[in-house]
Amino acid sequence: QVQLVESGGGxxxxxxxxxxxxxxxxxxxSSYAMHWVRQAPGKGLEWVAVISYDGINKYYEDSAKGRFxxxxxxxxxxxxLQMTSLRVEDTAIxxxxxxxxxxTKIYGFDVWxxxxxxxxxx
Amino acid sequence: IVLTQSPGTLSLSPGxxxxxxxxxxQSVRSEYLAWYxxxxxxxxxxxxxxxxxxxxxxxxxxxGSGSGTDFTLTISRLEPEDFAVxxxxxxxxxxxxxxxxxxxxx
Numbered sequence: 001q002v003q004l005v006e007s008g009g010g011x012x013x014x015x016x017x018x019x020x021x022x023x024x025x026x027x028x029x030s031s032y033a034m035h036w037v038r039q040a041p042g043k044g045l046e047w048v049a050v051i052s053y054d055g056i057n058k059y060y061e062d063s064a065k066g067r068f069x070x071x072x073x074x075x076x077x078x079x080x081l082q083m084t085s086l087r088v089e090d091t092a093i094x095x096x097x098x099x100x101x102x103x104t105k106i107y108g109f110d111v112w113x114x115x116x117x118x119x120x121x122x
Numbered sequence: 123i124v125l126t127q128s129p130g131t132l133s134l135s136p137g138x139x140x141x142x143x144x145x146x147x148q149s150v151r152s153e154y155l156a157w158y159x160x161x162x163x164x165x166x167x168x169x170x171x172x173x174x175x176x177x178x179x180x181x182x183x184x185x186g187s188g189s190g191t192d193f194t195l196t197i198s199r200l201e202p203e204d205f206a207v208x209x210x211x212x213x214x215x216x217x218x219x220x221x222x223x224x225x226x227x228x
Binding site for chain 2: 035044045046047050059061095099105106107108109110112113114115
């Protein structure tokens, strides 16, 4: 079945780095743009970054620019988020998300992983 | 684009009709507006895309409408499993979510 499984979360001190990974299965990974969305404890959803199906185009939410890097490996069906200079306010559940589009439509964020928790604390 | 959802919390009983609002700070093309449901401890689930199209497997008691800056999610007859938090999202200019509406049992 279609599935996204995140890993790599944990507890890290402010200023340190962490790399999140997401493994996709059950669909043709190389055909889809992939996103990271986060959710701070008790808060709403915040989009973080997107990478195009071929890895060429990448876009970031303002607070992630210059600190986070999204990448993908289509041969291994994985997308990653390298996070550096982490701040307390980066504490959140990080979701890997598929966005389905066609030539004429965008179908929204239709597949979500279960999330991986990042805690930034001294 | 800032999305403002109202009310923040909606208290209703099963069988009642729920109307959730999402207002955008500037016009959003309808094809770039979606709604999600999130239950405690779970990832969000896509309900509606393109403002009014239900995704596969979503019951027809869920409907979306609206255009420009005002969008609505309607649940015609609430079932016990519908009590959750609902988010609107736009992907017309970057990607943003509303702050959510909590639908609770009265």
